[in-house]
Amino acid sequence: MxxxxxxxxxxxxxxxxxxxxxxxxxxxxxxxxxxxxxxxxxxxxxxSSVPYRPLRLHLIHRPNDIQCFRYLTTNFLGLTRYVEIRFDPTDFNVVKDILQVLDTIACTNRQIKVLIFRPTSTRCALAENEQPFIPLCDKIFHLLKQIIECNQALEILSFGCWFESLFRIEELVHVLAQRQSQSIQQLHLASIKNSETHSIADIYLTSQSFLPFVSLHTLSIDSTYLTDELLQCFAQQPTQLKQLIVHVSEFRSDTQPVDETVWQSVSSIMPDLRVTVHMLNAHETFRKYSRVLRPGMPLSHLRMYFCSSLNVDLLCYLSVHYRSTLECLDVIDSVTEPALRYHNLFRAEPDPLVLLAWQCKKLTSLTILGYEVLEVNLLAIAKLRPQLRTLNVCADCVMTLQYGHLQMNHQFVEDDDGNDAFIQYGICTNSIQTI
Missing domain, CATH: 1.20.1280 (Monooxygenase)
Structure with a gap:
């Protein structure tokens, strides 16, 4: 034709x-x-549509990514309303490329709605004692400040725990409060502290810093800023906070835990509030965990990364206090090292993970990586919580108990996609996944 x-x-x-x-x-x-x-x-x-035309820039392996990166930034950076940048913050040349991106946005784009940074590491391109470090942070600050001041209605801003962008975060929050207080809906200010990023502990943010944000419904912060005053501030906002994400990477002795009565009051005033807690390299005892995980907190997600232990008392604490709110528990440690043991597998008492699955009625996702888990306990969890959408374990960590000895389980059957699954026990292959 x-x-x-x-x-x-x-x-x-x-x-x-x-x-x-x-x-x-x-x-x-x-x-x-x-x-x-x-x-x-x-x-x-x-x-012209924010969710429809996101511009995602990748600059991780610079020699391979730079050509595509420059093509996208040259042709589309002035048009898009949604910019997401995934990059390697330890490469100083990559950081300089990011500065060029921010400069282009500041000079040519007045319609940015979403700006998201996704660094692949918590390390810095420069050490704090190196001469160019402070000028680099100042340059990032001034470019971000210019973007905030020039754009009309920024809705989502995520710093992705990028240390250099958080170095003067209290000043950026002040600028946001002046220019974007009516439009900002999601604000991600949390950091990941380690020996190389200790200066972030000196950031000074108070409840007054967040009062102007009348449309804010998602906020991520460090646990050191979680105070009675901050929660009471959000309880008084006309547009109530829906999701609060708290990063715990250190326990400071001068930080007071949120009063239990405040959590109870906030939960009654803000019934839709869901709290997510990320514990990152927090090698601490249960007593210190409970300084953040208060009984009245409407905890929906708890994620523990590289904490080198899974406290049995903590699991029991979750089962008792968050049985009506907990939806997701992720415990992730190294899968290349020998598996850790969170519970004496030879004891007669019930496994604390099984108890948690039984008690927490809303649990839909459970990930346990780097810890020995008995096969029979996985089966019990899946049967107790048939609504589980995700149950992730490491195949090398699944054990069987035979004749009083632990043995690694090799009796997995592959599903149609080649993934290990417990299909010989009649359990839905969509519920259990082994890694």
Whole structure:
């Protein structure tokens, strides 16, 4: 069949109108048809919707990524409303490229709605005692400040625990409160502290810092800023906070835990509030954990990364106090080192993870990596919580108890996708996944 008209000759404004109805993948396919259709990709109309046209930049392996990175930043950075940057913060050349991106946004784009940083490491490109470190942080601060001041309605800002961007975060929050207080909906200020990033502990944020944000519904902060005053501040906001994410990477002796009556009051005033706690390299005892995990806290997600232990008392504490709120528990330690043992597998008393699955009625996701787990206990968890959407364990850590001795279980059966699954026991393969 011969078409009487060459569609490649349609005006770009007409093609842009047609292409605006395409999905992201269909748009990419259409742009491969000819150079005329490819040029339509640069039309501002196609980048006018925040969730529809995200620009994701990757700069991890610089020699491999730099060409694509520069092409995207040259052609699309001034058009998009959604910018997400995944990069290696330990490479100083990469950090300089990020500075160019921020400078381009500050100079050419006045419609940014979403700005997200996703560094692949918590380490810095420069040590704090190196001469260029402070000027680098100042440069990042001034570019971010310019972006905040120039854009009309920033909705999501995530620093991704990028240390250099958090170095003067209290000043950026002040600028946000002045320029974006009505529009900002998600604000991610949490950090990951280690021996190289101790200066972040000196950041001074108070409840007054967040009072102007009337539309804020998601906030991530460090546990050192979680105070009675901060929670009471959010309880008084017209648009109530829906999700609070707390990072715990150190326990400071001068930090007072939130009063239990405050949590109870906040939970009654803000019934939709869900709290997520991330414990990062927190090699501490249960007593200190309980300074953050207060009984009245509406805890929905608890994630523990590289804490080198899984306290049985903590698991029992979760089962007692969060049976009506806990939805997700992730405990992740090294899977390359010998598996850790959180519980005496030879004891007669019930396994604390099984008890947790039994008590926590809303539990839908459980991940245990780096710890020995009895096969029979995994089966019990899956049967007690049939609504589990995710149960992740390491295959090398699944043990069987035979004749009083622990043995590694090699009796997994592969499902249709080649993944190990417990299908011989009649358990849904979508519920259990071994890594």
């Amino acid at each position: 011969v078409f009487p008209y060459d569609y490649s000759e349609l005006p770009q404004i007409v093609l842009a109108e047609i292409f605006s109805y395409l999905s992201h993948n269909d748009l990419l396919s259409a742009s491969s048809t000819c150079s005329s259709w490819r040029n339509v990709l640069y039309h501002p109309k196609l980048w």
